[in-house]
Amino acid sequence: MRIGELADRTGTTRRLLRYYEEQQLLTPGRSGNGYREYDEGHVDRVVQIRGLLDAGLPTRIIRQILPCLDKPRAIYFPDVTPEMIATLEHEHDQLTRRIACLTRNRDAITDYLRRVRGASG
Incomplete structure (x- = not known):
C-alpha cells in the first residue's frame, strides 16, 4: 500500500x-x-x-x-545502558500513575452513567 x-x-x-x-x-x-x-x-x-x-x-x-x-x-538488549533502564523505569512509573488516574476517571463516569440511567429509567 x-x-x-x-x-x-x-x-x-x-x-x-x-x-x-x-x-x-x-x-x-x-x-x-x-x-x-x-x-x-x-x-x-x-x-x-x-x-x-x-x-x-x-x-x-x-x-x-x-x-x-x-x-x-525474547526481549534482550545487548547494549542496554543505565540511562535506558532509568528512562524505562521512569516511563513505567508514569504509566502506572496514568493508568490509576484513568481507572478512577472511568469508574467515576461509570458511576455517573449508572445514576443517570437509573434516574431516567
Missing part, C-alpha cells in the same frame, strides 16, 4: 509517517519508481509507535525497543 492508504488506515498524517521513517521507527520498501510501499505489518507497527509515543516514550527509546517488541518472550 502507499503512504496515503497507511495514513488513512492508521489515522496518522503522511507527514508524521515520514517523520517516523526519519527517526528510523518505520522502514517502508520502495517501488521501482521510488514510492514508499507498506504492507499489513506496517499498520500494526504505526499503531504500536503511536501508543508508545502517547505513553510518553521518546523516539530514541522507541527506536531501541521496537525490534524487541515483535518477540515479547
